[in-house]
Amino acid sequence: MALTEEQIKIISENPLENRLDHLRERLRVDVDNPLHKDGVRKGAVGLDEFHPLVRHVVDESADTDIWEAVFDIINNLSIPTAIPASIASTSRGTFEEIKNCTFRNVGGFWEKFFDPKRWRREQEAMLEGVLTAHDGKKWTTFPKVRDEKLVWHWLRSLEERFLDHAPYRFHTTKTANQFQEQKGQMDLFLQRPAAEGSDTLWYKNVLVVGGQKKSYHPSRFEVDFLRLTRHVQGVFTDQPTRRFVHAFTLYAFNMELWIFDRSGAYSSGTFDIHDEPDKFARALVGYATMDDDIMGLDTFMERRDGHRYVTLDDASGKETRLRLDKLMIRQKAIVCRGTTCYETQDSHVAKFSWTSDKRKLEQCIWVKEAAV
Incomplete structure (x- = not known):
């Protein structure tokens, strides 16, 4: 959540100073421990909500960033897990359809769809370029204030700097009714080049579906996943011979890649884009440069x-x-x-x-x- 002017004033008048110093080394050890990371990703430990706060403490972020992460945790703990009434009726059938055939952390996902060993030299150069924007700890220009619009501009800046010659571009919607079928606002997506002069969007042109939020709430997985699935359903409806559809979510700095086909949904598992920059860069370059076969388009x-x-x-x-x-x-x-x-x-x-x-x-x- 964004801090109010009054909250910022109170924080500036009561600085944390060195009160967190004794925690940093312990947290740094835990953050770097692969066993702890793996346990959190697999759901063995419910610490996902605290990851942003831990990162800010370890990185010695500004007091405002630390307190913003604290307020996010407080808000997240009170978020209901029920599906909002506004989408319950239209999503119930979709949920029943997909609930028993959704699989996360699927082995071989990256090798199948995002393997740089099979890439052309141009794609490899793009990957190398994107990775120069990471300093070994974090993406250097990633917004300090978690805001969807700022993250969108950050993605576009990476695209302009390193993916200028890629065939596909990231897009976003301005309103919930911009798609002809009016299934709601799509946060991020890639599409075929469309005719200029119209704000109307069509699922027949969509290649990759994306969901974006400024914060990461594991407790809202079902709701957020259904929103993503509704757009994937729109793609399959308008591209009925499509073999499979790529999708992804980017919530705060947690990303998860998805493949939807006629048998269900399969994911890469959630990863932190700062901790695993190679995965994020491979996704960015892969989506922007995929050929028809890897994209899941019909090739017959x-x-x-x-x-x-x-x-x-x-x-x-x-x-x-x-x-x-x-x-x-x-x-x-x-x-x-x-x-x-x-x-x-x-x-x-x-x-x-x-x-x-x-x-x-x-x-x-x-x-x-x-x-x-």
Whole structure:
């Protein structure tokens, strides 16, 4: 929370001076202890709320920063965990859909989606550049006052300095109704370059969904996760053949990366961007430069002259190229088979659907029924 002028006046008149000196070394040892860090990340110790305060004490931050962290802890302890009524009705179905297929701290996450060993030289140079903005302890220009707008400007400054030639840019919304589907304000996102001259945004252009807050409240995970999920659902609805969607949250200086596909949601686990700058830098560069395959876009459709084409094998094994005209059917859920049907140029129907590897392919059933 931002301090009032009266609070700042009281703090300045009653400085902490050396009252915290005897705590700094003990806290520094705990902060640097990998076992303690791992325990907090895995939820074995409920100390996440105190991390900002510990960091300010160790770093000998200004008194105002320390007291602001104290007030945040007090406020966080009284925050209700229930879902607000304003989003409860629309989110209940989404929560039931995703609650049993959400997995955090998934092994191999970074190697799969953010592995610099597979990057081009241009991406490696961007990564090296971004990391120069970290001094070994913290991101040097990260705002001292925790404010969403200031963090947004900080992200944009990194983008302008080190990602100037990246194909994708970070964006934010100014109002809750800027997206055509009006699912609420999206804090951060990356998208395909869109036509200029309109403030209306479309989920069909969104590549990565992001959530941002000035403070980190583990007790609000369910509420914040549902807000993120609603936007991911919008992306899948407007991009029905999308294979998976990248998302992330940046709350204070705690970040978590997500992958949503038709089977559920998977995360990297939460990390402190100051303590693990390499992860933050890899995420920043990765999102801005990903190719279509790693981004989760469909790679089986050809787009040309405003039309979609797909090449399939017919029953005889011969390749057939179809032009997809009218979208007939799509599913709005995330966890589903993602069934999508298009009317083709020759008035047939092309169906796309995810299927279990334990089920018989639908095309085999149709071939049998048609006695082909």
